[in-house]
Amino acid sequence: MIRIEDGDRVRTVTVDRPERRNALTREGLDALEAAVTGADRPVVYLRGAGSAFCAGADLDVVEGLDREAAEAFAQRGQRVADAIEAADAVVVAGVDGPARGGGVELALAADIRVATPAATFAEPGVALGLFGAWGGTVRLPRIVGEGEALDLALSGRTVDAEAALRMGLVSRVTDEPRAVADEVAAHDAEAVGVVKERVRDDAPASDQRRREAAAFGRLAARRADAGTEG
Structure with missing residues (x-):
């Protein structure tokens, strides 16, 4: 379900279950976490196989879960999203085709989100009597603002790549999202890591400035x- 390809400076992590629009099971979530946290390259490029980025949780797994098991599954997804956000590597999510529910939430945890013109985004959980619980209610308003977050999550509507760009859900729309990962990887690895660490720091402002x-x-x-050595 998770395929890894290591280049010189970029690890490509592909959610490879196109027959299910790359929906994730428990095992898939665990494998995704291991693929990202185990990267020894400065950049991880996260993508989906086939015509979708990721449909989020596999509904065949969710259906029939009791309260305790459903909570545990949500926590599992949260842990993976947290791992993406906290990874030593810079994580670039390349969204090509639909990103739905947990797929949106995993992309939200990435450091850079890039969409192709074919990308679409939606949090359709409300139509099923659910909602995005892999950190979506935390990260979505932080990234797009409370108003846009409530609109997306309460309406379940689908937005295209240009709308996602306007609201700040993605930072670029391009035919070649992988090129953004290569662009980041071309720079000094330590400097890139420091920038991620500093921007992600949520300590008080005075501590952030000192660090x-x-x-x-x-x-x-x-x-x-x-320079001296040279």
Whole structure:
């Protein structure tokens, strides 16, 4: 279900279950987490096989779950999304085709979200008497704002790539989303990692500024040392 291809500087992680629009089971979630957290490349490119990015949770798994099992499944998805967000590597999600429910939520956890013109996004859980519980109610308003988040999650409507770009759900629309991963990977790996770490820091602003200055000092000293050695 999860396919890994390691290049020089980019690990490509493909959710490879096109016959189910790349819907994820428990085992698929665990494999996805391992593929991202185990990357020893500075960039991970996350994509879906076939004509969809990811349909989210496999409804065959969700149907019939009792309260305790459903809560555990939600927590499993949350753990995977948290792992994507906290990964040492920069994670670029390339969305080509439909992203639905948990698929949107996994993309939200990525550092950069890029869509092709064929990409569409929806949180259709309300139509099933459910909602996106892999961190969606946390990350979606943080990224697109509370108003857009409520509109998407309460209406269940589908938005295309251009609408997603306008609301900030993705940062680019391009025919070649993989090129964005290569663009990031072409830069200094330590500097790229520091930028992710600093932007993701949710400490008080005074602590963030102190850590920012310290990180800049560390990189500048490394650069000076490299110049001296040269």
